[in-house]
Amino acid sequence: MAQPDPNAPDVFTRREINLIVxxxxxxxxxxxxxxxxxxxxxxxxxxxxxx
Structure with missing residues (x-):
């Protein structure tokens, strides 16, 4: 199983963006x-x- 790349951006989901807005x-x-x-x-x- 591949480990997540620690340098990859942790972007917001559409749901999270809508909650922020x-x-x-x-x-x-x-x-x-x-x-x-x-x-x-x-x-x-x-x-x-x-x-």
Whole structure:
């Protein structure tokens, strides 16, 4: 049996993304940024350059 690659990314499932996006919050800007990041996948530095 093959062992999982410790360097492989541990990505969110669609269910987890939907739970994150559906979380009630007053911080709508941060939630919008997180939703964009989760669905489109830019690197962190690219995301910060857009903000």
């Amino acid at each position: 559906a979380t009630p919050t007053q911080r709508r800007n941060e939630l919008n940024m997180a939703e964009y990041w989760l669905w489109s996948g830019p690197r962190f530095a690219e995301l910060m350059a857009m903000s």
